[in-house]
Amino acid sequence: MKGNELFNLQELLSRQKLLICFSGPFSHSVIEELGKAVRNHLENERIEKSAIMDVFSVYVEQAQNVRNYTASREALGRPIPANSGIVVIGKEDDHYVVSSGNLVEADDVPGLSAMLEKLRGLDKAGLKAVYKEQSRKPREAGASGAGLGLIDMARKATRPLEYSLRAVDDTYFFFSLEVQL
Amino acid sequence: MDSLRIEATSCSPLIDFDPAAGLLRIEGESYPENSFDFYAPVFNWLEDYLKTPAPAVVLDIGLSYLNTSSIKCMIDVLEMLDGAHQQGQTVSVRWHYDSDNDRALDMAEEFAEDVSLPFEILAH
Numbered sequence: 001m002k003g004n005e006l007f008n009l010q011e012l013l014s015r016q017k018l019l020i021c022f023s024g025p026f027s028h029s030v031i032e033e034l035g036k037a038v039r040n041h042l043e044n045e046r047i048e049k050s051a052i053m054d055v056f057s058v059y060v061e062q063a064q065n066v067r068n069y070t071a072s073r074e075a076l077g078r079p080i081p082a083n084s085g086i087v088v089i090g091k092e093d094d095h096y097v098v099s100s101g102n103l104v105e106a107d108d109v110p111g112l113s114a115m116l117e118k119l120r121g122l123d124k125a126g127l128k129a130v131y132k133e134q135s136r137k138p139r140e141a142g143a144s145g146a147g148l149g150l151i152d153m154a155r156k157a158t159r160p161l162e163y164s165l166r167a168v169d170d171t172y173f174f175f176s177l178e179v180q181l
Numbered sequence: 182m183d184s185l186r187i188e189a190t191s192c193s194p195l196i197d198f199d200p201a202a203g204l205l206r207i208e209g210e211s212y213p214e215n216s217f218d219f220y221a222p223v224f225n226w227l228e229d230y231l232k233t234p235a236p237a238v239v240l241d242i243g244l245s246y247l248n249t250s251s252i253k254c255m256i257d258v259l260e261m262l263d264g265a266h267q268q269g270q271t272v273s274v275r276w277h278y279d280s281d282n283d284r285a286l287d288m289a290e291e292f293a294e295d296v297s298l299p300f301e302i303l304a305h
Binding site: 028032035036048049050053054056057060061064132135136139145146148149152 | 192249
């Protein structure tokens with residue numbers, strides 16, 4: 001990357017009061033190592049343990065969602081363009097914001113936005129009820145997750161989940177998700 | 182029946198099940214690459230064991246963090262034990278948590294809500 005492009009990228013990232021930004025192939029070891037770095041950093045900030053665990057757990061759910069989705073498309077023989085996932089942890093005023101972005105297939109967009117709209121409309125009690133309902137469902141054969149990640153993030157968030165879905169081409173949308181803690 | 186022991190890693194917990202003593206321990210953090218693969222031997226072992234368990238079975242859980250797919254696995258483990266309890270076996274759970282970590286307490290309480298077996302939550 002050219003020097004001025006790097007400068008612009010760094011400047012953009014600095015404005016977000018960034019703790020960590022990763023874009024590239026999400027392997028389990030990358031998720032784990034970055035997670036450790038985030039926790040070490042937050043422990044040095046001397047914030048409450050429960051706040052550290054909220055940031056860490058939202059980060060893990062987002063990163064694992066990106067990785068699992070990518071792996072599931074690969075398993076179907078429809079690999080997603082390489083390295084299109086990103087996770088960012090930043091600080092706004094006195095709270096943390098964990099965001100992720102990744103390409104999703106156009107066919108998955110209606111289901112994803114319906115789920116997010118539903119979660120955005122629920123209060124804490126409603127979110128807990130949806131969480132309990134989902135957690136009692138039998139696991140789907142071959143599924144890598146339990147379908148609890150988004151609900152769990154919504155429960156930890158202090159504001160409704162923010163998201164966007166932007167068409168990239170005929171096949172893919174870029175899905176971004178922002179969780180305010 | 183053989184004991185089951187899986188050593189802890191940085192993202193998966195220690196599993197230490199002693200069938201004769203009826204002592205089952207799960208300790209550490211749980212966010213493995215694939216939770217269902219990780220817990221499959223645990224489910225298989227328990228399914229066998231709960232047919233003829235020790236006179237009293239205690240599950241000691243000391244999990245400071247679980248990702249959501251591990252939470253689902255732990256719900257399934259607790260449901261298996263709860264089933265044995267409902268059939269008259271003596272089965273109980275002791276959930277240990279670090280008293281600095283409110284989230285660990287919230288999580289333990291939510292697990293306890295869904296089962297009828299004796300469930301103690303102990304701060305350390």
